[in-house]
Amino acid sequence: MKKFLALGALALGYSIAATASLAEDWTPPGPITMHIAFPPGGGSDSQGRLIAEELETRYGWTITPQNTPGKAGLIMAKEMQGAPTDGTVFGLGISEALDYGMADGTAGMTPDDVTPIVTTTLAEVAFVVPASKGWKTFDDFVAAAMAGEPMRVGAITPKIADVTYLMGKEAGIEMNITMVQGGRGMLNALYAGDLDAGFVAGAHSRGVEAGELVELVSGMSRPLSLTPDAPLLADLGVPFNLDIYFMYFGPKDMDGAAQAKLAQSISEIVLDDTTKAGALLEANFGGAEAISGEALQAFIDASFVSAKDLMQAASE
Amino acid sequence: MQPLDYIAAGIQAVIFGPAAFELLGVPVPLTLVMVFAGVVTGILVGATPGLAGPMAMAISLPILISFFGYNVEALLPVLGFLIGIMKGATLGGAVPAILFNTPGTPDAYMTTLDGYPLTKKGQSRKALKVAHLSSVSGDTFSDIALFVCAPFVALMVERHLDFPEKTALLILSLSFIAAVIGGSPGKGLISVALGLIAVFIGGGEDFYPRLSLGTDALAGGFSIMTAILGVLIVGAVLKEYEDLWHRSNLSGTCERIVDNGDQRLTRAEILRIAPYIGQSSIVGTIIGALPGIGTTLAAALGYQLGRARHERRRPEGAPAFGEGAIEGVAATEAANSSVSGSNLIPVLGLGIPGNAAAVFIILATDSIGGFTPGPSVFRFSESVVNTELVLVFGLFTAMLFANLVNWTFGGAFMRAATVMVRAPKRTLLPVVLLLTFTAVYAQEPSMESLWFTLGFGILGYLMRKVDMSPLPFVIAFVLGGSLENSARQAFSATGGDPYFLFSSWISIFFLAGSVVTVVLALRQKRTDSTQA
Numbered sequence: 001m002k003k004f005l006a007l008g009a010l011a012l013g014y015s016i017a018a019t020a021s022l023a024e025d026w027t028p029p030g031p032i033t034m035h036i037a038f039p040p041g042g043g044s045d046s047q048g049r050l051i052a053e054e055l056e057t058r059y060g061w062t063i064t065p066q067n068t069p070g071k072a073g074l075i076m077a078k079e080m081q082g083a084p085t086d087g088t089v090f091g092l093g094i095s096e097a098l099d100y101g102m103a104d105g106t107a108g109m110t111p112d113d114v115t116p117i118v119t120t121t122l123a124e125v126a127f128v129v130p131a132s133k134g135w136k137t138f139d140d141f142v143a144a145a146m147a148g149e150p151m152r153v154g155a156i157t158p159k160i161a162d163v164t165y166l167m168g169k170e171a172g173i174e175m176n177i178t179m180v181q182g183g184r185g186m187l188n189a190l191y192a193g194d195l196d197a198g199f200v201a202g203a204h205s206r207g208v209e210a211g212e213l214v215e216l217v218s219g220m221s222r223p224l225s226l227t228p229d230a231p232l233l234a235d236l237g238v239p240f241n242l243d244i245y246f247m248y249f250g251p252k253d254m255d256g257a258a259q260a261k262l263a264q265s266i267s268e269i270v271l272d273d274t275t276k277a278g279a280l281l282e283a284n285f286g287g288a289e290a291i292s293g294e295a296l297q298a299f300i301d302a303s304f305v306s307a308k309d310l311m312q313a314a315s316e
Numbered sequence: 317m318q319p320l321d322y323i324a325a326g327i328q329a330v331i332f333g334p335a336a337f338e339l340l341g342v343p344v345p346l347t348l349v350m351v352f353a354g355v356v357t358g359i360l361v362g363a364t365p366g367l368a369g370p371m372a373m374a375i376s377l378p379i380l381i382s383f384f385g386y387n388v389e390a391l392l393p394v395l396g397f398l399i400g401i402m403k404g405a406t407l408g409g410a411v412p413a414i415l416f417n418t419p420g421t422p423d424a425y426m427t428t429l430d431g432y433p434l435t436k437k438g439q440s441r442k443a444l445k446v447a448h449l450s451s452v453s454g455d456t457f458s459d460i461a462l463f464v465c466a467p468f469v470a471l472m473v474e475r476h477l478d479f480p481e482k483t484a485l486l487i488l489s490l491s492f493i494a495a496v497i498g499g500s501p502g503k504g505l506i507s508v509a510l511g512l513i514a515v516f517i518g519g520g521e522d523f524y525p526r527l528s529l530g531t532d533a534l535a536g537g538f539s540i541m542t543a544i545l546g547v548l549i550v551g552a553v554l555k556e557y558e559d560l561w562h563r564s565n566l567s568g569t570c571e572r573i574v575d576n577g578d579q580r581l582t583r584a585e586i587l588r589i590a591p592y593i594g595q596s597s598i599v600g601t602i603i604g605a606l607p608g609i610g611t612t613l614a615a616a617l618g619y620q621l622g623r624a625r626h627e628r629r630r631p632e633g634a635p636a637f638g639e640g641a642i643e644g645v646a647a648t649e650a651a652n653s654s655v656s657g658s659n660l661i662p663v664l665g666l667g668i669p670g671n672a673a674a675v676f677i678i679l680a681t682d683s684i685g686g687f688t689p690g691p692s693v694f695r696f697s698e699s700v701v702n703t704e705l706v707l708v709f710g711l712f713t714a715m716l717f718a719n720l721v722n723w724t725f726g727g728a729f730m731r732a733a734t735v736m737v738r739a740p741k742r743t744l745l746p747v748v749l750l751l752t753f754t755a756v757y758a759q760e761p762s763m764e765s766l767w768f769t770l771g772f773g774i775l776g777y778l779m780r781k782v783d784m785s786p787l788p789f790v791i792a793f794v795l796g797g798s799l800e801n802s803a804r805q806a807f808s809a810t811g812g813d814p815y816f817l818f819s820s821w822i823s824i825f826f827l828a829g830s831v832v833t834v835v836l837a838l839r840q841k842r843t844d845s846t847q848a
Binding site (some may be wrong): 039040045046064070075078079106110140152174177178179180181182184188189191192194195205207209210211212 | 685
């Protein structure tokens with residue numbers, strides 16, 4: 001985690017240095033609408049609202065948070081099309097909206113139709129099962145699937161559903177993949193016994209610490225914090241990962257000074273764990289990761305290409 | 317955490333939660349202040365003809381949310397206020413019924429039958445005392461039933477119902493509501509269908525927004541607040557305006573009330589009405605636990621059972637039901653008040669609202685987030701704190717406090733609320749309309765939302781014109797998303813089985829139940845019309 005934080009900080013430093021003078025001069029020309037691509041109330045919504053609150057406190061800006069949930073952030077991206085580019089409209093979503101969400105072309109958008117601003121954290125994505133099942137490793141899960149009924153596995157986004165499908169295909173097991181509403185919906189279904197397993201993006205941490213849930217696979221390109229011995233997707237023969245960042249983006253052709261100032265100020269807030277937003281990210285997501293500028297653009301470009309490959313692989 | 321720890325944590329969440337202010341250096345819990353304010357508002361609203369508890373809940377919810385914000389800490393104060401209104405309104409509804417023969421709420425109609433004759437005999441204060449005692453007793457009994465039953469219902473659902481059964485249960489609930497609300501199953505089904513069509517606009521799994529006719533305005537779908545406030549409140553106000561147009565009267569033309577004789581409620585009288593209160597409380601609680609049936613039937617049934625009992629045991633010379641018997645007031649008020657607590661059993665146990673008040677409890681939790689009513693709430697997790705369960709016990713604490721307020725100050729507030737009966741509708745209706753649009757705009761600051769609200773208001777008005785209850789529409793709108801999700805999940809989890817609804821005996825039973833409910837209601841309706 002520290003290595004990644006350092007990388008994030010480096011990237012931040014780079015981008016700040018490049019645009020510091022630009023950012024210094026910028027103040028919003030009016031009240032800001034901050035879209036939040038999640039329904040009200042959960043950890044993701046709180047993250048956006050706490051960042052908005054801290055921006056208001058630090059800079060005296062007026063920010064109205066507005067929930068624009070749906071389709072893993074695509075609805076929010078659509079909503080921002082044609083919005084003012086002066087920095088008064090931007091939103092918090094997940095990187096999946098820009099890669100997998102736009103990769104098949106049905107959205108009528110590409111990542112070039114938005115302006116990426118800054119990431120706040122990388123979701124700790126893990127393949128999780130209830131401890132009551134008795135499966136300690138992914139091999140146990142596969143053995144149980146081969147011995148009995150098809151496993152019922154939840155997915156909270158379409159990208160996760162595709163990766164889950166490929167994971168099952170590689171392991172030679174049948175899984176009935178079911179879409180569920182967010183991390184809370186997934187946990188409820190796992191605890192109720194409606195589902196056998198599923199990838200969860202951080203909401204499961206307390207359950208794992210309490211011994212109620214077990215992490216079997218890391219969905220990220222790096223090991224899990226709580227179960228570092230769990231295999232990566234690559235170890236299971238799946239050449240994709242679920243590196244999903246929470247990130248801010250704005251409408252296409254956003255004013256460069258606004259983009260730089262927002263990236264700088266949001267980074268400072270999320271990396272400071274004395275702020276409410278920083279503390280929340282530390283508690284719920286294992287800490288902040290602020291990537292902006294060219295590093296962020298490079299990540300999005302690579303993810304977009306990878307998402308097209310993932311769709312192709314999942315449709316075969 | 318053990319169950320007792322959860323109960324303690326719930327109480328502490330209320331008592332040691334955020335403070336509203338300090339009184340002599342002692343912090344006064346915000347949730348308790350909100351419950352108190354809610355009860356007072358509820359009594360005043362209930363006492364005002366033309367207004368009703370759900371109306372006040374609908375208007376206050378968006379305003380409260382914009383004031384308290386979207387965080388878990390806001391849940392208990394907001395829910396406390398709404399619960400307070402719900403409880404206060406039932407109490408307040410008796411005031412105009414007893415004093416002026418004009419029921420403030422539809423379920424208080426039966427109260428007029430004995431309450432008003434008592435007033436004419438100069439016994440209005442005694443009648444109000446009987447109503448107060450009966451109403452609060454019934455309410456408290458119902459709450460206890462809720463506290464005991466909701467966790468068991470939830471645990472049973474959690475244990476026995478899978479995705480297909482949950483889908484079938486939602487279908488059963490919607491059929492039941494369509495069949496029993498409003499007296500016409502056909503109109504009920506149309507109302508449910510309209511609600512489902514409205515909620516399915518703009519949603520779906522595909523990127524292209526469903527049923528939006530290619531317009532941006534419909535792409536995001538209708539927000540729940542515009543639909544519900546429009547149909548329930550704006551529709552009701554438009555209908556009231558039409559009635560006013562026809563009648564050109566004011567609701568405040570009240571005669572002078574003169575009391576004479578002893579107005580105290582003696583111990584002997586309390587003992588005399590106690591069995592009626594007990595009987596009606598049980599009836600109301602059972603009816604309240606069934607989604608959709610509501611307080612009016614509870615009041616009617618409680619009154620009928622009370623009358624049968626009274627006929628058997630009436631002493632020589634004592635007034636019969638309908639002639640100013642205090643037992644009549646007691647039977648009605650206990651029955652209609654004991655619906656409110658048990659109405660929350662399906663809300664907390666299943667996540668299914670049974671009446672308009674319960675809709676706003678679900679709406680509050682949906683809007684604020686952090687708490688999803690349903691079976692998973694009652695997971696008594698020992699190693700990790702289930703914060704939703706703590707909130708439930710916090711809510712129960714708030715309900716008990718609301719009862720305490722009703723017991724102690726309720727009587728005095730009822731007497732004070734008599735002033736509301738004189739409020740002319742011509743003044744009230746524009747105020748309600750203004751507050752409604754303000755509430756919608758506070759939640760969604762766009763002109764679109766106001767137009768949608770007006771559109772739904774016209775729909776609500778037209779539904780009332782053709783005697784179609786708007787409540788099935790509202791409940792279908794609230795449950796439509798869950799129905800679609802659970803059906804999709806059941807379809808996927810069964811490996812794409814198109815007959816997933818017939819995959820288990822429980823879901824077949826629920827489906828058969830939904831057909832039988834509608835058929836029985838249709839036959840009943842036909843029999844009634846033949847007799848008429």
